Amino acid sequence: MNAASEHQAPTGLAATRNIGIMAHIDAGKTTTTERILFYAGISSRMGEVHDGASVMDWMEQEQERGITITAAATTFQWRGHTVNLIDTPGHVDFTVEVERCLRVLDGVVAVFCAVSGVEPQSETVWRQADQHGVPRVGFINKCDRVGADPDAVVSQIRDRLEANPILLQLPVQGDSDLAGIIDLVRMRARVHDDESLGVRFVDGDIPDDMRAAAEEARDAMLEALADLDEGILNKYLDQQAIEPEEIVAALRRATLEHKAVPVFVGAAFRNKGVQGLLDAVVDYLPSPLDIPPVTGERLGQAGVETRRADDSEPTAAIAFKLMSDPYAGQLTYLRVYSGTLRADDVVLNAGKGTRERIGRLLRMHANSREEIDAISAGGIGAAVGLETTRTGDTLCDPNAPLLLEAIAFPEPVIGVAIEPLTEDDQEHMVAGLSKLADEDPSFRVRTDADTGQTIISGMGELHLEILVDRLRREFGVNANVSTPTVAYRETVRAPADAEREFVRESGGRGQYGRVALRVEAGAPGSGVEIHDATNGAIPREWISAVNKGVMDAVGRGVVAGYPLVDVVVTLVGGAHHAVDSTEMAFNIAGSQALIEAARKADPVILEPVMDVEVVCPEETLGDVIGDLNARRARISGVEARGGAQVVAGQVPLSQMFGYVGDLRSRTQGRATFTMSFASYQEVPHGVRDQLLSRGPAH
Numbered sequence: 162m163n164a165a166s167e168h169q170a171p172t173g174l175a176a177t178r179n180i181g182i183m184a185h186i187d188a189g190k191t192t193t194t195e196r197i198l199f200y201a202g203i204s205s206r207m208g209e210v211h212d213g214a215s216v217m218d219w220m221e222q223e224q225e226r227g228i229t230i231t232a233a234a235t236t237f238q239w240r241g242h243t244v245n246l247i248d249t250p251g252h253v254d255f256t257v258e259v260e261r262c263l264r265v266l267d268g269v270v271a272v273f274c275a276v277s278g279v280e281p282q283s284e285t286v287w288r289q290a291d292q293h294g295v296p297r298v299g300f301i302n303k304c305d306r307v308g309a310d311p312d313a314v315v316s317q318i319r320d321r322l323e324a325n326p327i328l329l330q331l332p333v334q335g336d337s338d339l340a341g342i343i344d345l346v347r348m349r350a351r352v353h354d355d356e357s358l359g360v361r362f363v364d365g366d367i368p369d370d371m372r373a374a375a376e377e378a379r380d381a382m383l384e385a386l387a388d389l390d391e392g393i394l395n396k397y398l399d400q401q402a403i404e405p406e407e408i409v410a411a412l413r414r415a416t417l418e419h420k421a422v423p424v425f426v427g428a429a430f431r432n433k434g435v436q437g438l439l440d441a442v443v444d445y446l447p448s449p450l451d452i453p454p455v456t457g458e459r460l461g462q463a464g465v466e467t468r469r470a471d472d473s474e475p476t477a478a479i480a481f482k483l484m485s486d487p488y489a490g491q492l493t494y495l496r497v498y499s500g501t502l503r504a505d506d507v508v509l510n511a512g513k514g515t516r517e518r519i520g521r522l523l524r525m526h527a528n529s530r531e532e533i534d535a536i537s538a539g540g541i542g543a544a545v546g547l548e549t550t551r552t553g554d555t556l557c558d559p560n561a562p563l564l565l566e567a568i569a570f571p572e573p574v575i576g577v578a579i580e581p582l583t584e585d586d587q588e589h590m591v592a593g594l595s596k597l598a599d600e601d602p603s604f605r606v607r608t609d610a611d612t613g614q615t616i617i618s619g620m621g622e623l624h625l626e627i628l629v630d631r632l633r634r635e636f637g638v639n640a641n642v643s644t645p646t647v648a649y650r651e652t653v654r655a656p657a658d659a660e661r662e663f664v665r666e667s668g669g670r671g672q673y674g675r676v677a678l679r680v681e682a683g684a685p686g687s688g689v690e691i692h693d694a695t696n697g698a699i700p701r702e703w704i705s706a707v708n709k710g711v712m713d714a715v716g717r718g719v720v721a722g723y724p725l726v727d728v729v730v731t732l733v734g735g736a737h738h739a740v741d742s743t744e745m746a747f748n749i750a751g752s753q754a755l756i757e758a759a760r761k762a763d764p765v766i767l768e769p770v771m772d773v774e775v776v777c778p779e780e781t782l783g784d785v786i787g788d789l790n791a792r793r794a795r796i797s798g799v800e801a802r803g804g805a806q807v808v809a810g811q812v813p814l815s816q817m818f819g820y821v822g823d824l825r826s827r828t829q830g831r832a833t834f835t836m837s838f839a840s841y842q843e844v845p846h847g848v849r850d851q852l853l854s855r856g857p858a859h
Contacts, residue, residue: 265496268446275309359432449539468499475561476500520546593636659758674746710751722857792816
């Protein structure tokens with residue numbers, strides 16, 4: 162029996178699903194995706210992560226390390242539905258991939274390990290999905306493992322993620338494996354056939370020894386659903402029979418309204434539970450018609466405009482990922498929100514004001530591709546031949562310009578200097594870094610003004626390691642790489658004012674500009690805000706020059722040469738000369754005024770502080786905590802989980818270089834840790850003195 166034959170499917174956009182799969186590293190996310198492709202008929206064999214043969218992890222670096230680095234997209238059919246699926250990375254260094262995918266996805270499958278439960282990166286990606294308002298279903302994987310506890314995972318989803326999980330299945334444990342899965346909606350037990358690799362299965366009666374547990378779990382499911390749906394509530398209180406179709410419909414409504422997260426169980430590596438998860442994608446996650454119309458800024462007009470997921474609407478699409486393909490050239494992944502995008506169309510890049518001609522359009526299957534004529538509203542595909550479009554850009558109908566909200570990306574926190582060995586390497590490195598920076602918005606390249614070194618910055622040591630490896634393999638660059646350095650920042654703690662005048666007289670026309678401004682602390686994470694409150698004291702044509710001067714000074718800092726962040730700069734006054742005022746004069750006056758004000762505003766140095774979680778055996782707990790304390794950690798908690806101890810806290814990034822080797826040696830290789838960016842915090846006086854003794858960062 163095959164699940165695909167059980168249901169009658171809708172058609173059109175209602176039968177489209179744009180979904181992502183997200184999880185903490187090692188929860189089994191890519192293995193689950195491989196099974197999905199196998200059962201949907203996309204791949205004829207199951208690739209395994211551990212042997213480097215998975216379809217979705219196609220990069221050499223992914224296959225060697227057994228982790229997902231770049232988001233990979235594919236399309237398949239299930240129960241008459243077209244499913245566009247993106248497998249996202251689970252490692253914290255690559256959360257930018259998750260961020261840009263969540264921007265364009267309608268629904269998400271969150272995978273959890275039945276033993277480890279909700280882990281740090283599970284929380285990170287869950288919060289990202291919260292920010293984008295993406296409905297989710299949960300899949301508790303690895304239910305065949307010793308120590309598997311789906312009930313505990315459900316509790317963690319409720320407590321740590323502040324969600325409302327509703328468990329719809331129970332695992333049936335065998336002697337040494339997952340014997341079957343009980344469907345609480347239909348009260349049937351499914352047993353997969355191992356010889357067919359789980360393709361065939363039988364739905365039958367619930368085993369007698371599981372009947373009472375299943376009845377209790379079903380009652381808990383209905384009680385949770387009755388709290389969310391009046392129709393279910395009335396039948397539940399009247400003790401009337403509730404049909405499976407009514408439960409599915411009520412759960413779908415609750416999921417789309419972010420009131421519930423349906424949760425399923427299985428063991429992807431053992432080929433069990435994946436078909437039920439695919440049914441859940443169709444039953445509970447939204448189609449493009451279920452999400453609100455996209456909203457954007459009307460170019461050349463005041464106000465905003467909405468576009469429905471309809472082929473008859475003007476075209477509006479967003480580019481969410483760039484990828485270099487050795488055969489097709491640069492691919493631009495697009496989500497089309499309205500209208501239809503066709504090959505050879507001329508579209509407007511709304512943010513840049515340039516026009517682009519769509520070359521070919523492709524439907525992607527990891528790193529293979531299928532040429533198509535068009536991408537309809539609600540669809541995801543890739544375009545070939547776009548020259549100026551970058552991640553986050555809007556492509557739209559030139560006759561109905563619309564600018565969609567851009568994708569926000571985090572600032573890098575770690576950098577290294579990279580020096581090519583030969584002139585040929587230099588040429589290849591410039592081209593390679595440019596392409597990598599286009600592909601990855603969290604990767605930055607700059608040249609140090611004093612040393613002339615090329616500095617590359619990213620989200621972590623692994624992130625930079627992968628980028629350097631790609632430079633070597635894909636672009637043939639041989640280079641020396643320095644040890645990583647921390648991306649320190651500066652900010653101010655108090656308000657301060659300053660006024661500076663730039664005057665230069667010569668035989669002819671002179672230079673004149675005067676700027677008065679105030680600097681004060683901004684909200685954490687706000688960056689730099691500049692407001693004009695001069696009331697015309699500085700003519701509008703010179704305001705941009707002042708702003709540029711301010712931003713130049715912001716980039717240089719005032720304490721140790723690190724960029725200023727989280728500051729609000731208000732231009733409060735100034736003066737100009739009808740003849741002698743110039744752009745350069747106001748640029749210099751703005752820069753000098755900012756430096757003077759910031760120096761008077763109690764400036765401090767900030768360092769990136771990371772959320773760290775270490776999982777270690779009980780007998781090494783004291784040693785682990787002692788080592789973390791020596792690294793200036795603030796321990797926030799210690800708890801038992803799955804037979805191990807979990808230490809959570811915050812540690813400055815500067816203290817975590819080389820930690821993986823130290824931790825292995827202290828615990829005989831039995832401990833693991835995860836690390837993610839938490840916030841920028843003021844450095845202690847001792848660290849400040851050390852940084853100042855090095856001289857300016859530039």
